[in-house]
Amino acid sequence: MMSQFKFHCAVILVILAGCEVGPDFKPPKMTVAPSFGDIAAAQPVGSVNSSRVIAIHWWRSFNDPELDSLINRAVKNNLDLRNAQLRLRQARAQRGVVGSELWPEINADGGYQHARGSKNVVIPLGAFGGSSGSSSAASSATASNSKSTSASGIIATPFQSGDSTGGGETTTGGAAASSAPLGGPQSPLGNGGFPGVTTDLYQAGFDASWEIDIFGGQRRAIEAADADTLAAIEDQRDVMVSLLAEVARDYIELRTAQVQSQIAEQNLHDEQDTLDLTRSRYRAGFATDLDVARQAAEVASTAATLPAYEAEVREMIHALGVLLGQDPESLSVELSTFSPLPPVPPVVPVGVPADLVRRRPDIRRAEQQLAAASARIGVATADFYPKFSITGSFGLDSSQIKELFDWNSHYFALSPGITWPIFDAGRIHNNVEVQKALAREAMTTYQLAVLGAIREVEDSLASYRTEQLRRQSLFEAVNESQQAVELARQQYEKGVIDFLEVLDTQRTLLEAQNVLAQSDSAISLDLVTLYKALGGGWETGPSTQ
Numbered sequence: 001m002m003s004q005f006k007f008h009c010a011v012i013l014v015i016l017a018g019c020e021v022g023p024d025f026k027p028p029k030m031t032v033a034p035s036f037g038d039i040a041a042a043q044p045v046g047s048v049n050s051s052r053v054i055a056i057h058w059w060r061s062f063n064d065p066e067l068d069s070l071i072n073r074a075v076k077n078n079l080d081l082r083n084a085q086l087r088l089r090q091a092r093a094q095r096g097v098v099g100s101e102l103w104p105e106i107n108a109d110g111g112y113q114h115a116r117g118s119k120n121v122v123i124p125l126g127a128f129g130g131s132s133g134s135s136s137a138a139s140s141a142t143a144s145n146s147k148s149t150s151a152s153g154i155i156a157t158p159f160q161s162g163d164s165t166g167g168g169e170t171t172t173g174g175a176a177a178s179s180a181p182l183g184g185p186q187s188p189l190g191n192g193g194f195p196g197v198t199t200d201l202y203q204a205g206f207d208a209s210w211e212i213d214i215f216g217g218q219r220r221a222i223e224a225a226d227a228d229t230l231a232a233i234e235d236q237r238d239v240m241v242s243l244l245a246e247v248a249r250d251y252i253e254l255r256t257a258q259v260q261s262q263i264a265e266q267n268l269h270d271e272q273d274t275l276d277l278t279r280s281r282y283r284a285g286f287a288t289d290l291d292v293a294r295q296a297a298e299v300a301s302t303a304a305t306l307p308a309y310e311a312e313v314r315e316m317i318h319a320l321g322v323l324l325g326q327d328p329e330s331l332s333v334e335l336s337t338f339s340p341l342p343p344v345p346p347v348v349p350v351g352v353p354a355d356l357v358r359r360r361p362d363i364r365r366a367e368q369q370l371a372a373a374s375a376r377i378g379v380a381t382a383d384f385y386p387k388f389s390i391t392g393s394f395g396l397d398s399s400q401i402k403e404l405f406d407w408n409s410h411y412f413a414l415s416p417g418i419t420w421p422i423f424d425a426g427r428i429h430n431n432v433e434v435q436k437a438l439a440r441e442a443m444t445t446y447q448l449a450v451l452g453a454i455r456e457v458e459d460s461l462a463s464y465r466t467e468q469l470r471r472q473s474l475f476e477a478v479n480e481s482q483q484a485v486e487l488a489r490q491q492y493e494k495g496v497i498d499f500l501e502v503l504d505t506q507r508t509l510l511e512a513q514n515v516l517a518q519s520d521s522a523i524s525l526d527l528v529t530l531y532k533a534l535g536g537g538w539e540t541g542p543s544t545q
Helices: 002-017 038-046 058-062 065-077 079-100 131-147 217-284 289-323 353-359 361-384 427-493 499-533
Strands: 105-116 154-156 170-172 198-212 387-398 410-419
Touching: 058 065, 058 217, 058 499, 065 079, 065 217, 079 217, 217 289, 217 361, 217 427, 217 499, 289 499, 353 361, 353 427, 361 427, 427 499
Parallel strands: none
Antiparallel strands: 105 198, 154 170, 198 387, 387 410
């Protein structure tokens, strides 16, 4: 007995294990360069290296407490990140839906039926598949119609009413026991059951059905759902990377606008002093009214730039408020006070391209999407093979409630089955070809993601390096312009040069200072873009394990 039990268990395990049709996924491999090309060129000024220790909290390298605070609040409250978390929950729930198909489905049912058949229905001969049974049934029906009386005792017929639960077929007290109403469009009894007979039926039972996944189609569907879940995790991380970069970018642009506004105010103050000096010289007869008008126009032009900078400051404050999941004006008091641009760190570790492929969330998301597409080839291929199923039921039927739970009221049915498509006009074959094409498309998408990521890093490194070279020259230009303005004012006071030269030096200084501020901003923004391209920072997000 024990040996038979073990044998049956072994057979069941073999059936459950089955086989899995379709390709087994293997992570794609791409050949990448051993290092980024711009690192060597950037060493004199770029301060980057191929260290594999990538800064997780990269924004802290700017040493700006306000930026740290903004990012911490954005991670907690950003609505785009919240949506990504909800998409992950959806993917996990969908995986549960797909996984449930691997197990049997069991339903409990119960009910009560009170029915009466029409007296004007005549049961034709042969309606129940036998001449003697037909004659008896017809005679009973005729007697019932003519005498308007119900049958007594127990009437047994071979009639099958299409009971899905395998209910009994006997009638107690003239009632035909059935788990569904007797009769119907295809029945000679009509919709109410036996002619002129009133029936009562109480039911309770269980139904079960199970499609055995012998060829692994359902397991491939679960594999695809698992990959979709992992892709949703990487999508959330990618949203985190973009969020961190967006907050840092808007903050840097905010401080840049404030710096440019301060530069304009300082130049406005200096130009106003020059205007006062020009008016004094005009009153003393050493300057013309044209000199006064020109300087007054220069003051007005510089003053006109201040509202534009203020508008940019407001826009960045509003953008940061939305990124933090708050009202756009919620940060006005906090961020309106002037603060300089945060300095860039002296050294930036960037790692190597192979690390980039393993770290960037968008690349890992593309890999999981490829895995899901590969698994769906197996799902489609499984349709070529037969499907094995087992259905069964167990329950209780009785015409009297007091006898419902009597063991004699029980019924059961067990029905194994198999279906195998023979002709489908090429539907299954074409579906497999569709899934193969989608898998090839996913592979191309993965390759594009890798190449695009490497390009983003290379572009960021090049911009970071060249902008630092440009800033060195701009810094020297600002120093020289400041000296030129001082010399021009001194020489103008002494009458050595005319006023046009003073105006030219002032304009040159203002332009040089603005360009230098923009260069400082560009270096910081290039560094933020580089950190984003490296895929850093997602480790600080909500747990996805």
